[in-house]
Amino acid sequence: MTNLIEFLPLLMRGLQITLLLAVCTLILGVLLGLVLAMAKLSKNPWISRPVFAVTNFLRGIPEFLILLIIFFGGTQVLGNILGPESSITVSPFGAGLTALTIVFGSYASETFRAAFQSVPKGQLEAAHACGFTRWQTFRYIQMPQIWRVAIPGLSNLWQGAVKDTALVSIVGLDDLMRSANQAAQTSREPFTFYLAAALMFLAITLVSMWLIGLLEKRANRGF
Amino acid sequence: MGKIIEILSQYGPDLLSGLFLTVQLVTLAAILGFLLAIPVALGRLSKNPLIFGLTSAYSMFFRGTPLLIQLFLVYYGLGQFEFIRDSILWPILREAYVCALITFVLNTAAYTGEVVRGGILAVPKGEIEAAKAHGMSSFTAYRYIILPRAFSICLPAYSNEVIILLKGTALASTITMMELMGVSQLAASRTFMPIQVFAIAGILYYLLTLTITRLFALLEARFTKYITHAR
Numbered sequence: 001m002t003n004l005i006e007f008l009p010l011l012m013r014g015l016q017i018t019l020l021l022a023v024c025t026l027i028l029g030v031l032l033g034l035v036l037a038m039a040k041l042s043k044n045p046w047i048s049r050p051v052f053a054v055t056n057f058l059r060g061i062p063e064f065l066i067l068l069i070i071f072f073g074g075t076q077v078l079g080n081i082l083g084p085e086s087s088i089t090v091s092p093f094g095a096g097l098t099a100l101t102i103v104f105g106s107y108a109s110e111t112f113r114a115a116f117q118s119v120p121k122g123q124l125e126a127a128h129a130c131g132f133t134r135w136q137t138f139r140y141i142q143m144p145q146i147w148r149v150a151i152p153g154l155s156n157l158w159q160g161a162v163k164d165t166a167l168v169s170i171v172g173l174d175d176l177m178r179s180a181n182q183a184a185q186t187s188r189e190p191f192t193f194y195l196a197a198a199l200m201f202l203a204i205t206l207v208s209m210w211l212i213g214l215l216e217k218r219a220n221r222g223f
Numbered sequence: 224m225g226k227i228i229e230i231l232s233q234y235g236p237d238l239l240s241g242l243f244l245t246v247q248l249v250t251l252a253a254i255l256g257f258l259l260a261i262p263v264a265l266g267r268l269s270k271n272p273l274i275f276g277l278t279s280a281y282s283m284f285f286r287g288t289p290l291l292i293q294l295f296l297v298y299y300g301l302g303q304f305e306f307i308r309d310s311i312l313w314p315i316l317r318e319a320y321v322c323a324l325i326t327f328v329l330n331t332a333a334y335t336g337e338v339v340r341g342g343i344l345a346v347p348k349g350e351i352e353a354a355k356a357h358g359m360s361s362f363t364a365y366r367y368i369i370l371p372r373a374f375s376i377c378l379p380a381y382s383n384e385v386i387i388l389l390k391g392t393a394l395a396s397t398i399t400m401m402e403l404m405g406v407s408q409l410a411a412s413r414t415f416m417p418i419q420v421f422a423i424a425g426i427l428y429y430l431l432t433l434t435i436t437r438l439f440a441l442l443e444a445r446f447t448k449y450i451t452h453a454r
Contacts (some may be wrong), residue, residue, distance in 0.1 A: 060432035191300030
């Protein structure tokens with residue numbers, strides 16, 4: 001117990017980095033998901049087919065593998081460009097953010113695709129007839145309705161992203177998981193600290209479930 | 224391309240044995256996890272507050288925390304307790320394979336429990352009433368009517384859980400297991416060609432995902448025969 005209090009600041013610092021990574025992933029992942037969903041709905045098969053193929057592939061391989069490809073592969077590519085003497089490596093945060101965003105975006109593209117398709121075509125035609133530009137149609141007709149449909153799917157992806165941040169500790173990010181590792185090794189009480197970290201993750205999950213509930217209520221007003 | 228052939232000729236057998244271990248872990252964890260998921264689902268549907276509370280807490284913990292932490296809790300964490308280190312089970316619990324399997328089973332059973340619970344709730348009420356009207360005991364009704372019906376209902380969702388399980392087994396490499404991911408990491412660091420090695424691993428994982436999807440499509444066709452025949 002005394003150990004737990006001693007290492008609490010370390011765990012809290014880790015928690016901050018975990019949350020920062022998860023929030024950045026959410027923002028970039030939603031943007032990537034929207035772009036990919038629009039590409040999938042494109043009438044041009046040269047755009048939609050490759051996007052389908054790539055996102056299906058990415059959803060079929062382990063997140064951990066994607067992370068390692070970006071982390072070690074990124075270093076390999078930089079080494080090839082800059083020559084073998086360069087000691088530039090990819091930062092764990094950058095690699096983690098890229099990998100988690102790619103994973104989030106691939107899944108979110110399916111969520112958004114279904115959401116886009118849930119908006120009746122007649123509304124888009126009506127918007128067109130009223131002289132809305134494409135951006136205006138997106139902003140005022142599609143967006144308010146898409147959110148409502150997409151929130152449950154996105155909420156699952158957010159929970160997944162929070163849990164996946166733990167993987168980035170393996171390539172050296174000082175997140176909650178790595179703080180727990182350090183505390184576990186120093187104190188020789190691994191169970192205590194992994195359990196403490198697990199409960200912190202659980203707390204994030206519970207708090208975000210509550211926030212998403214509020215968000216859903218707001219998105220569903222009028223229905 | 225030449226590099227990929229070089230890697231395959233050098234590490235091909237290792238990659239194959241890693242692939243075999245991954246398949247073995249997924250198969251065992253999927254079967255044991257599904258068997259455990261049934262009592263979990265029944266517990267989550269129980270009216271007894273103690274049983275409901277315990278299974279819900281279990282389900283919440285394993286679904287709400289990262290698999291990596293669960294793996295470390297079992298592999299590194301259990302050794303903290305003297306009574307576990309002194310017990311006769313310790314030589315078994317010290318093995319990475321056993322720890323990985325225990326974690327994957329507990330993890331997938333928590334997720335699958337929710338799937339099975341959904342399946343049980345989706346069994347048409349009339350069928351359950353008919354079973355009762357025929358004088359079936361609660362056990363008989365579950366054994367012959369509700370569970371088989373729930374099984375066919377939740378198969379599509381269950382196939383997703385098995386794919387998630389497959390992707391989760393990649394983490395076994397972090398506790399020294401030489402499954403597909405572990406072998407790939409070793410080959411990547413020895414050959415200094417991580418992109419090529421991981422690309423091979425990615426293709427193998429994707430093939431496994433496709434195989435699981437295909438297997439479940441066959442299972443679904445088999446277990447929903449009564450619906451297709453009726454049409």
